[in-house]
Amino acid sequence: MTASATAKVPLVEVEDIHTFYGKSHILHGVSLQVGRGEVVGLLGRNGVGKSTTLKTIMGLVNPSRGRVRFEGSATTGLPAHRLARIGIAYVPEDRRIFRLLTVMENLRTGLDRRGVSEARKQELLDKVFAYFPRLAERRNQAGGTLSGGEQQMLAIARAMMLEPKIILLDEPTEGLMPRMVSQIREIIEVLHREGVAILLVEQNVPLTLETSQRVYIMEKGVVRHQCAASELRVNDAVIHQYLGV
Amino acid sequence: MEVISDFFQAIPYDQILIQTLNGIVTGMILALIASGLTLIFGIMDVVNFAHGELFMLGAYIGVVVLATSGSFWLALVLATLVVAIIGAALQITTLRPLIGRDPLTTILATFGLSLVLQNYALWQFGPVARKIQEPITGQFTLFYLEYPWYRVLIAGLSAAIIGAFWLFLKYGTYGIWIRATTQDRVMAQAMGIPVPWVHTAAFAIGAGMAAASGVLFAPLVGVNHSMGIDWVLKAFIVVVVGGMGNLGGSIAASIFISLLEAYASIWVSPAQAVIVSFVVLILTLLFRPTGLFVPTPK
Amino acid sequence: MSKRSTTIYWIGFSLILALLIVAPLVLPEFWRRFLTEILIWGLLAMSSDILIGYTGMVSFGHSAFFGLGMYGAAAALLMVKPPNLWLAIVYGLVGSAGIALFVAYFSTRLRDIYFAITTLIFSQIFYVIIFTWTDVTGGENGLTFSRPALGIPGLFSVPFSSETLHWFVLAVVTTSYLILRRITQSPFGMVLQSIRENEGRTRAIGYAIERYKIVAVMLSGLFAGLAGVLYAIQNRFAAPDFVYFLVSGETVIFNVMGGIGTLVGPIVGAAFFLLLREAFSRFFTEYYLIPVGVIFIAMIIFMPQGLLGFMRRWLNQ
Numbered sequence: 001m002t003a004s005a006t007a008k009v010p011l012v013e014v015e016d017i018h019t020f021y022g023k024s025h026i027l028h029g030v031s032l033q034v035g036r037g038e039v040v041g042l043l044g045r046n047g048v049g050k051s052t053t054l055k056t057i058m059g060l061v062n063p064s065r066g067r068v069r070f071e072g073s074a075t076t077g078l079p080a081h082r083l084a085r086i087g088i089a090y091v092p093e094d095r096r097i098f099r100l101l102t103v104m105e106n107l108r109t110g111l112d113r114r115g116v117s118e119a120r121k122q123e124l125l126d127k128v129f130a131y132f133p134r135l136a137e138r139r140n141q142a143g144g145t146l147s148g149g150e151q152q153m154l155a156i157a158r159a160m161m162l163e164p165k166i167i168l169l170d171e172p173t174e175g176l177m178p179r180m181v182s183q184i185r186e187i188i189e190v191l192h193r194e195g196v197a198i199l200l201v202e203q204n205v206p207l208t209l210e211t212s213q214r215v216y217i218m219e220k221g222v223v224r225h226q227c228a229a230s231e232l233r234v235n236d237a238v239i240h241q242y243l244g245v
Numbered sequence: 246m247e248v249i250s251d252f253f254q255a256i257p258y259d260q261i262l263i264q265t266l267n268g269i270v271t272g273m274i275l276a277l278i279a280s281g282l283t284l285i286f287g288i289m290d291v292v293n294f295a296h297g298e299l300f301m302l303g304a305y306i307g308v309v310v311l312a313t314s315g316s317f318w319l320a321l322v323l324a325t326l327v328v329a330i331i332g333a334a335l336q337i338t339t340l341r342p343l344i345g346r347d348p349l350t351t352i353l354a355t356f357g358l359s360l361v362l363q364n365y366a367l368w369q370f371g372p373v374a375r376k377i378q379e380p381i382t383g384q385f386t387l388f389y390l391e392y393p394w395y396r397v398l399i400a401g402l403s404a405a406i407i408g409a410f411w412l413f414l415k416y417g418t419y420g421i422w423i424r425a426t427t428q429d430r431v432m433a434q435a436m437g438i439p440v441p442w443v444h445t446a447a448f449a450i451g452a453g454m455a456a457a458s459g460v461l462f463a464p465l466v467g468v469n470h471s472m473g474i475d476w477v478l479k480a481f482i483v484v485v486v487g488g489m490g491n492l493g494g495s496i497a498a499s500i501f502i503s504l505l506e507a508y509a510s511i512w513v514s515p516a517q518a519v520i521v522s523f524v525v526l527i528l529t530l531l532f533r534p535t536g537l538f539v540p541t542p543k
Numbered sequence: 544m545s546k547r548s549t550t551i552y553w554i555g556f557s558l559i560l561a562l563l564i565v566a567p568l569v570l571p572e573f574w575r576r577f578l579t580e581i582l583i584w585g586l587l588a589m590s591s592d593i594l595i596g597y598t599g600m601v602s603f604g605h606s607a608f609f610g611l612g613m614y615g616a617a618a619a620l621l622m623v624k625p626p627n628l629w630l631a632i633v634y635g636l637v638g639s640a641g642i643a644l645f646v647a648y649f650s651t652r653l654r655d656i657y658f659a660i661t662t663l664i665f666s667q668i669f670y671v672i673i674f675t676w677t678d679v680t681g682g683e684n685g686l687t688f689s690r691p692a693l694g695i696p697g698l699f700s701v702p703f704s705s706e707t708l709h710w711f712v713l714a715v716v717t718t719s720y721l722i723l724r725r726i727t728q729s730p731f732g733m734v735l736q737s738i739r740e741n742e743g744r745t746r747a748i749g750y751a752i753e754r755y756k757i758v759a760v761m762l763s764g765l766f767a768g769l770a771g772v773l774y775a776i777q778n779r780f781a782a783p784d785f786v787y788f789l790v791s792g793e794t795v796i797f798n799v800m801g802g803i804g805t806l807v808g809p810i811v812g813a814a815f816f817l818l819l820r821e822a823f824s825r826f827f828t829e830y831y832l833i834p835v836g837v838i839f840i841a842m843i844i845f846m847p848q849g850l851l852g853f854m855r856r857w858l859n860q
Contacts, residue, residue: 354844482664519671523664523667
């Protein structure tokens with residue numbers, strides 16, 4: 001496990017969090033870490049609490065116990081808009097782009113921040129339009145008119161506008177055609193090359209194993225297994241136990 | 246036949262013309278009030294019962310500023326700003342603690358606010374209505390009728406304010422924040438938009454618009470502590486008929502209802518003319534509950 | 544529900560009832576009337592609790608039910624000679640039932656905020672009608688009439704004294720409370736509460752929630768109308784002021800202050816509000832609503848369950 005071999009503080013650290021939705025006890029003590037620039041996969045069957053973990057890190061849900069740390073400082077209980085500004089971006093499971101805003105306006109929600117020069121904004125826009133030429137074509141179209149795959153691109157592009165240190169990606173390939181799935185893989189690789197960490201929740205196991213350095217596997221609200229992605233690729237037993245049907 | 250020509254002769258054309266203008270003028274004021282109400286509802290699901298009182302406070306502040314400075318325009322600007330600040334303060338103290346609770350609690354809280362504000366105004370200013378002088382007197386001739394310039398000014402200014410607001414929403418940075426927050430509060434937060442402050446700002450803007458209407462309307466009627474009540478009821482009707490949270494719809498509904506009421510007042514007393522708006526509401530609720538001017542049901 | 548709890552409850556109930564019976568004998572006239580008024584407003588608030596507290600439908604339309612009960616009674620007392628108490632009650636209930644039917648129809652088609660605003664506007668519609676239809680309703684000035692005697696036609700007739708009127712009101716309110724309590728604790732009442740908790744799920748289980756809502760509105764309207772009748776009898780006049788939506792607003796305030804979903808809470812809330820009003824009127828004259836309003840807002844924020852809210856489970860067993 002290379003991440004903890006360095007003395008550096010992990011980028012995101014989740015310590016024993018318990019989260020409830022109303023009376024439902026969803027997370028029963030989840031702990032995990034993501035190092036700087038690492039791509040970490042979070043696998044598990046439906047309903048085990050993967051999305052809830054992401055939401056807890058993003059401050060959209062408050063844990064009743066446990067701590068979340070970002071770059072060493074506790075962030076538990078901070079509102080999501082603060083976290084977005086210090087470097088955590090979130091791409092939710094159903095994309096949730098602003099349907100009535102244009103593509104450009106969607107991007108601006110992330111772009112219009114304090115301390116970003118106009119030049120830098122233009123740079124970011126150019127970069128994202130280079131990666132997603134479809135979005136460039138449709139820049140003045142309302143988000144709701146885009147196809148599912150384009151909306152996913154927009155959701156990721158929008159997150160990139162925040163210049164985040166880590167992106168929490170929740171099931172980006174759900175419902176996408178194979179061609180778009182490989183596009184997602186490319187994006188993840190590009191982001192990794194740029195040093196952006198990614199916590200990737202996915203049902204698509206092969207994709208996760210190809211793009212991640214490490215994976216965690218969750219079951220019933222806790223992390224049951226963690227290892228390097230390379231190890232898991234050959235460990236059919238574990239895959240079958242926690243992820244198989 | 247004679248019956249038909251008698252009928253056409255009996256139609257009071259000049260009355261209709263005057264009432265059309267009156268309807269448009271009242272409609273624009275109502276639109277300005279309703280826009281604020283619809284903005285507040287659309288963005289934070291708050292039904293602001295105290296909106297009429299913000300209108301009333303604006304009128305009173307206008308009276309005070311006009312009395313001390315003599316300038317109507319200064320009164321308009323100051324009243325708008327002061328009430329916007331008061332609105333922000335009220336939102337922060339009484340509405341923020343209620344976020345996440347049953348939406349009915351905000352109706353009750355704003356209802357409580359309206360009682361407090363009304364009685365405060367009664368206490369400070371007394372029960373006698375105040376009058377403001379309109380800034381432009383004189384009338385112009387339309388065909389063979391005389392119509393006051395000031396009323397035209399009201400309509401024009403209201404339209405201008407609403408127009409400016411619409412432009413701000415569409416093109417301004419903070420306008421985008423408001424629209425994003427209205428559509429998806431959670432993702433707006435996740436994008437770094439400080440949603441609690443956007444809510445406060447939206448409330449302040451709504452309050453300011455109500456106050457501006459109050460000052461503009463004040464010269465037409467007496468300013469007194471209960472002037473807000475009738476307006477808030479009508480504004481609610483407009484917001485429901487126009488489609489909750491739909492800015493364009495509430496503007497259209499405002500003019501539509503005001504025109505109908507103005508025409509009705511040719512034949513019945515003004516007190517009874519308000520039944521028109523009630524009837525429109527009931528019909529809308531029965532047949533097109535999402536809003537009269539909403540093209541597709543949500 | 545334990546035996547012990549039930550006993551405590553009924554002991555408490557009897558104690559309070561006893562106090563209320565004895566009260567007019569020891570209180571000065573002003574406070575006697577005050578207490579009777581508390582009971583009447585309490586009945587109104589209790590009727591509203593059926594909708595707000597038990598079915599989860601906030602209504603601002605109770606002033607219409609109350610007002611029509613009042614005017615209905617006025618109609619009976621003015622049109623039929625000699626003025627007959629029971630006829631007044633019947634007319635009043637019929638009047639409020641009619642409105643309730645109207646409102647009930649809309650209750651099934653509108654949710655939450657839309658329903659609340661619509662009921663508010665309805666009460667205003669009736670206000671305007673009553674205010675402007677001067678020939679029938681006396682318009683702004685309302686109607687005055689004499690108080691009917693307590694009695695059964697043909698058997699006996701005794702004019703009301705201040706005490707006997709109080710006891711009559713107390714009897715009506717207590718009976719209403721017991722009836723409503725029985726209803727809220729019945730299977731019907733359970734369904735209402737289930738609708739409040741989660742309407743979708745209740746419907747999914749198979750209940751025709753429209754029917755339940757209609758019955759809830761009718762019930763609520765009837766008892767509110769009854770309160771209106773009592774008010775008319777006590778005060779001998781009917782005025783459009785009571786149909787103004789402020790009355791609805793105050794009713795909701797009583798509910799919230801006292802604790803919704805408890806039936807007695809709203810009565811306590813009414814008492815609390817009226818006492819506060821009395822107290823503040825001494826210092827602030829007519830501006831008592833400023834401090835009372837502030838207290839109300841503070842209660843919403845800091846004590847949303849109301850004065851008796853903590854007893855809610857116990858009271859509903």
